[in-house]
Structure formats: C-alpha cells, structure tokens
Amino acid sequence: MNIDAKNLAGRKVYVAGHRGMVGSAVCRALAAAGCSDVVTRTHAELDLLDPRAVRSFYEAERPDVAVIAAARVGGIGANSAANALFLYENEMIALNTVWAAAETGVKRLLFLGSTCIYPRMAPQPIPESALLTSELEKTNEGYALAKISGLKLCEFLRRDRGLLYHSLMPTNLYGPGDNYDIVHGHVLPTMIRKFETARENGDAKVPLWGSGSPLREFLHVDDLASACLFALALDNPPDLMNVGSGEEVSIKRLAETIKAATGCPAEISWDSSKPDGTPRKLCDTSLIRSLGWKSEISLEEGVRRTVGDYRRELAAGTIRL
Numbered sequence: 577m578n579i580d581a582k583n584l585a586g587r588k589v590y591v592a593g594h595r596g597m598v599g600s601a602v603c604r605a606l607a608a609a610g611c612s613d614v615v616t617r618t619h620a621e622l623d624l625l626d627p628r629a630v631r632s633f634y635e636a637e638r639p640d641v642a643v644i645a646a647a648r649v650g651g652i653g654a655n656s657a658a659n660a661l662f663l664y665e666n667e668m669i670a671l672n673t674v675w676a677a678a679e680t681g682v683k684r685l686l687f688l689g690s691t692c693i694y695p696r697m698a699p700q701p702i703p704e705s706a707l708l709t710s711e712l713e714k715t716n717e718g719y720a721l722a723k724i725s726g727l728k729l730c731e732f733l734r735r736d737r738g739l740l741y742h743s744l745m746p747t748n749l750y751g752p753g754d755n756y757d758i759v760h761g762h763v764l765p766t767m768i769r770k771f772e773t774a775r776e777n778g779d780a781k782v783p784l785w786g787s788g789s790p791l792r793e794f795l796h797v798d799d800l801a802s803a804c805l806f807a808l809a810l811d812n813p814p815d816l817m818n819v820g821s822g823e824e825v826s827i828k829r830l831a832e833t834i835k836a837a838t839g840c841p842a843e844i845s846w847d848s849s850k851p852d853g854t855p856r857k858l859c860d861t862s863l864i865r866s867l868g869w870k871s872e873i874s875l876e877e878g879v880r881r882t883v884g885d886y887r888r889e890l891a892a893g894t895i896r897l
Contacts, residue, residue: 584606584609584611584641584805584808584809585610585611586613587611587613587639587640587641588613588614588615588637588638588639588640588641589606589611589613589614589615589639589640589641589642589643590614590615590616590634590637590639590641590642590643590682591603591606591614591615591616591642591643591645592617592624592642592643592644592645592646592669592673593644593645593646593647594616594617594645595618595753596645596646596647596649596753597749597751597752597753597754597755597797598645598688598746598749598797598800598801599616599643599645599646600752600753601751601752601753601797601798601800601801602643602645602801602804603616604798604801605798605801605802605804605805606805609805615637615639617633624646624668624669624672624673625665625668625669625672626672627668627671627672627675627676630672630673630676631676631679631680633676634676634677634679634680634682635680638680638681639677639682640682640683640684641682641683641684641685641686641808642673642677642682642684642685642686643685643686643688643804643808644669644670644673644674644685644686644687644688644726645688646669646673647666647669647688647719647723648661648662648665648666648669648719649719649755656714656715656716658718659716659717659718659719660718661718662716662718662719662722663717663718663719663721663722664718665722666718666719666722666723666726667721667722667725667726669722670687670722670723670725670726670729671725671726671729674687674726674729674730674733674741675729677741678733678737678739678741682739683739683740684739684740684741684808685730685739685740685741685742686741686742686743686744686804686807686808687726687727687730687741687742687743687744688743688744688745688746688804689723689724689726689727689743689744689745689746690719690720690723690745690746691745691746691747691818691820691857691859692712692713692716692719692720692723693707693712693720693723693724693727693745694706694707694712694859695708695709695710695711695712695713696710696711696712696713696714696854697710697711698710700856700857700858701858701859701860701861702818702857702858702859702860703818703860703862704745704814704816704817704818704860704863707724707816708724713854723745726743727743727745727815727816729741730742730743730815731743731815731816734815740813742807742813742814742815742816742817743815743816743817744800744803744804744807744816744817744818744819745816745817745818745819745859746795746800746803746818746819746820747793747794747795747818747819747820747821747857747858747859748762748763748764748792748793748794748795749794749795749796749797749800750762750764750765750794750795750796750797750878750879750882751796751797751798751878751881751882751885752797752881752882752885752889753797753885753889753896754797754882754885754886754896755896755897756768756769756886756895756896756897757896757897758770763792763827763830764794764830764834764879764882765882765886767784767830767831767834768834768838768879768882768883768886769886769897770782770783770784771834771835771838771840771842772838772840772883772886772887774840774842775838775839775840775841775842779842780842780843781842781843781844781845782831782835782840782842782843782844782845783845783847784827784831784844784845784846784847785846785847785850785851785852786827786846786847786848786850786851786852786853787828787846787848787852788826788827788828788831788844788846789826789827789828789852789855790826790827790852790853790854790855790856790857791824791825791826791827791855791856791857791858792824792825792826792827792830792857792858793820793821793822793823793824793825793857793858793859794821794823794825794830794875794878795819795820795821795871796871796873796878796881796882798873799819799821799871799872799873800819802869802872803819803864803869803871806864806867806868806869807864807869810867813867814863817863817864818859818860818861818863818864819859819861819864820858820859820861820871821861821871821875822858822861822865822870822871823874823875824856824858825875827852828846830875831844832844833875833876833879834879834883837876837879837880837883838883
C-alpha cells in the first residue's frame with residue numbers, strides 16, 4: 577500500500593521499541609516513506625521504566641511525533657506465569673512514554689497495543705466499542721490492563737489538552753524479528769520452529785496442541801507498519817482503531833500452511849488432551865477499512881516470507897529463541 581506520509585515529512589519521529597518486531601517494522605516503513613529523521617534508543621541507552629530518564633530524553637530530543645511500540649510481550653504461558661511483571665513493566669512503559677511526551681510538547685503520538693484488551697467473552701468480530709464491557713481473559717490480564725491504561729491516557733490527553741494522541745490495537749502479529757521460543761512464544765512462530773526442526777532432524781511427526789479447530793486471525797507485521805503510517809497521515813483519526821487482516825483461519829489450516837511453506841514432510845499429530853483456548857477470536861476492522869486502509873499480505877505469502885526470515889535469522893545468529 578502506498579502510504580501518504582504527509583504528516584511525517586520533515587518531522588522528527590521517535591520510535592520506542594525499535595529493536596522489537598513491531599518497532600523495527602515501523603522503522604522500515606518510515607524509511608521507505610522517506611522519513612529520515614527517526615530517533616531510537618536501546619534499552620541500555622534509555623530505560624523506559626525510569627520516568628526521569630524518559631522525560632530527560634524527550635527534553636533533549638524534542639521529537640515531533642512518537643510511536644510507542646515498546647512492551648514486554650510473550651505468549652499465554654509467559655503472561656499467565658508473570659501477570660504482575662507484565663502489568664508493572666507495560667504500565668510503566670505506557671505511562672512514562674505517553675505522559676512525558678505530553679509534558680515536553682510532543683504534539684502527536686501513536687500508541688500500540690493488542691486486541692487482548694477486549695473482554696474474553698466479547699462479541700465476534702470484536703468491535704472497538706467492546707472495550708471495558710466485561711471481564712478480561714485472566715491469562716493475560718496484566719498485559720491487557722497496562723495497554724488499556726496507555727490507550728486511555730492518550731484519549732484523556734487528547735480530550736483535556738487537545739493533543740493528537742491516538743491508538744491502534746492489532747490482532748495476532750507475525751513476521752521478521754518474531755520470538756520463536758517453544759515454551760513462551762506465540763502459536764505461529766512456535767509452529768514454524770517446530771516444523772523447521774522436524775524437517776532438519778527428519779522427524780516423522782510434529783506434535784501440536786489441541787484439536788486444531790479454533791479460529792484465529794493473523795496479521796503480518798509489515799501490514800501493521802503500513803497501518804501505523806496510514807493512521808499518522810489522518811488529520812483527525814479515531815481515538816482507537818483495530819488493525820487486522822479480517823481473515824479467520826483454523827489452527828489446523830495454519831499448521832498445514834506452515835508445513836507447506838517449510839517443506840516439512842512430517843505428519844501433524846494433534847494432542848487433544850491439551851487445551852484449545854478460545855474457540856474464536858476475530859477483530860472488527862470495519863472502522864479503519866472505512867477510512868481507506870486494508871491489509872495486503874495474505875497468510876500464505878506472509879508465512880512464506882516469515883519462514884525465509886526464520887532461516888536467515890537462524891543462519892546469522894540473530895534469531896530470538
């Protein structure tokens with residue numbers, strides 16, 4: 577998608593979390609759009625949990641635009657085992673980066689979260705209006721609460737001070753720079769690693785959890801990056817917009833797609849004694865689509881790209897496992 581980056585031309589843009597999957601994709605999109613003045617800091621250079629350090633950074637750099645893509649992330653296992661840590665660190669990152677931006681004169685800010693902010697029993701597809709209508713999913717409640725705080729702070733600062741702070745909530749993401757941790761990773765990258773390992777080892781079977789029947793939605797991270805630039809080009813964006821592919825896929829079909837992309841001949845073995853999780857999770861993207869954005873990378877194309885990224889990162893020793 578050819579993104580109109582008129583609001584970014586000649587602006588200094590700060591990308592928080594530029595080494596992560598999302599932040600690095602945003603940096604690539606900004607570069608492709610001709611935005612040359614992009615400011616980044618590693619964790620060693622700037623601790624986003626330290627409010628004084630964050631404020632000092634903003635005061636020194638004075639960015640015109642901030643994109644907050646930094647977060648502690650993980651799959652269900654990581655979240656449910658450390659809800660306190662996920663709440664504390666993500667809350668501090670959100671509040672520090674957004675509040676200090678407002679206090680130091682940053683006029684525009686885009687905050688990135690996740691569709692896990694919505695209630696566990698939200699209607700399907702999940703509209704933005706479902707926010708705070710019932711209880712959250714317990715396994716990632718800490719992360720969700722932190723992201724809700726961040727998006728609400730943006731909403732309140734826009735209302736109270738007239739600052740153009742707004743948020744995007746993407747669905748399940750994948751792509752270059754993903755985390756392929758078997759225990760704590762998300763389902764798609766975990767499957768890629770399992771099929772690649774089985775192919776390399778000549779294994780006869782690839783064991784996968786559940787029945788394969790749940791329906792999920794996936795979005796390539798480069799599509800999210802295009803949505804970020806699209807949102808930043810809007811003169812009057814909504815406070816909150818979902819971002820997704822709009823395509824549901826069963827976990828079984830996902831596994832078969834990844835198997836084909838890896839060329840792994842192993843048989844898929846479903847362990848029905850393991851939980852399936854929520855039967856369906858799809859976000860309603862009609863709002864952002866009505867404004868002119870849509871995803872362009874199909875699941876098949878995105879998985880092929882990501883398998884290639886996995887192999888290159890593994891060979892280079894840069895892969896996150």
